[in-house]
Amino acid sequence: MVLLAGVVAVAVQAAGAQVEALQQLWSGIHDSSEQVVLSPEGAIAPWPESGDLRVRTIVAAVELPWLGAHVLYLEEFLHDDPENLRRQLLVQLEPAEPPAHALRAHLFTFINPRRWIHLNHRPRLLASLRADDIVTSSGCDLVFASEGDQFRGGTVGRRCPDTRTRTARYLDYQLVIGTDLYWYRRRVFRKSDAQLQEEVVGYNWFELNKARLFSCRVDWSASGRAKQLRPLVRLDLHDQGGRGRFSTPDGRRLELTLHSQDWPFAAARDALILLVQNQGEDEPFASAWVQLDGEQIALNLGWLRVRCGPIVPETDELRSGCGRCAPPARPLSAVSLLH
Numbered sequence: 001m002v003l004l005a006g007v008v009a010v011a012v013q014a015a016g017a018q019v020e021a022l023q024q025l026w027s028g029i030h031d032s033s034e035q036v037v038l039s040p041e042g043a044i045a046p047w048p049e050s051g052d053l054r055v056r057t058i059v060a061a062v063e064l065p066w067l068g069a070h071v072l073y074l075e076e077f078l079h080d081d082p083e084n085l086r087r088q089l090l091v092q093l094e095p096a097e098p099p100a101h102a103l104r105a106h107l108f109t110f111i112n113p114r115r116w117i118h119l120n121h122r123p124r125l126l127a128s129l130r131a132d133d134i135v136t137s138s139g140c141d142l143v144f145a146s147e148g149d150q151f152r153g154g155t156v157g158r159r160c161p162d163t164r165t166r167t168a169r170y171l172d173y174q175l176v177i178g179t180d181l182y183w184y185r186r187r188v189f190r191k192s193d194a195q196l197q198e199e200v201v202g203y204n205w206f207e208l209n210k211a212r213l214f215s216c217r218v219d220w221s222a223s224g225r226a227k228q229l230r231p232l233v234r235l236d237l238h239d240q241g242g243r244g245r246f247s248t249p250d251g252r253r254l255e256l257t258l259h260s261q262d263w264p265f266a267a268a269r270d271a272l273i274l275l276v277q278n279q280g281e282d283e284p285f286a287s288a289w290v291q292l293d294g295e296q297i298a299l300n301l302g303w304l305r306v307r308c309g310p311i312v313p314e315t316d317e318l319r320s321g322c323g324r325c326a327p328p329a330r331p332l333s334a335v336s337l338l339h
Contacts, residue, residue, distance in 0.1 A: 019093050025179070029057070033053070054078065058075050073090060105153065111132075142155060183202065216258075222250070225302065239258045253279040287299070
């Protein structure tokens, strides 16, 4: 019993550290470029050279002991219109049970949203907030898991309703948060046949017009033999110097980096470059490259294999991890939790 209690205590402590890490990583100002992949009318959007919607998301930790130890205030608006909020939430973070090693973000909306605008900068107003001022919907909770130094989360199942139309529809919302990456995908499905009705992606980095978003799958072999490689972690990186950190089971602390046009001295090479290095070291110990417009890039060291490919929408019609995908989405009404 003593041993079991010790194991439980360690697990609880680790979960608490993960909650703290997610709160710190999520907090801040996230400037995103939001683009339509599938329009509300059901047509695939065209693919112009430019055109997106600039969105700002502000996330701040707030003190609300009656709601929990880790509470965030989130508001989202078009970049030049901070008084007209698109989304306004309180987010309660806590370990999820089950599954183990997961975190849950409970989402709450406000009964009278305008009263609580910019709540993170209004401490007196925050002190007056009570439980009957907010509404929850457990169907729209986000469940997160850590992947290296990133957190990957989203809704679960078909329980988060889309309340903007009379047709029964549900929302699927996915979010990845990293040190230099904040990207989300919002999809709406018809309940009767699970048909995709609309899809929007948003992502932020410093050169939106050039960057592409890649998902990199890392495999590791305990024996060092290529035939015994097993999945270890998945990290999402943009190709303008995007970084992702992770640790191997034998204790190595590694870092992936993707580069393309962000390297001035490599401009003539026209290459997409993947680097692997030990954390804290300047020089990579392995690298790979393909042509600049390459769809895939991979590196295999026998004991470690990294395979990166562009993130695409569920429709497979267009690439969603790029800066040239679709025209601007219309401002959406903040009627339900994730719109």
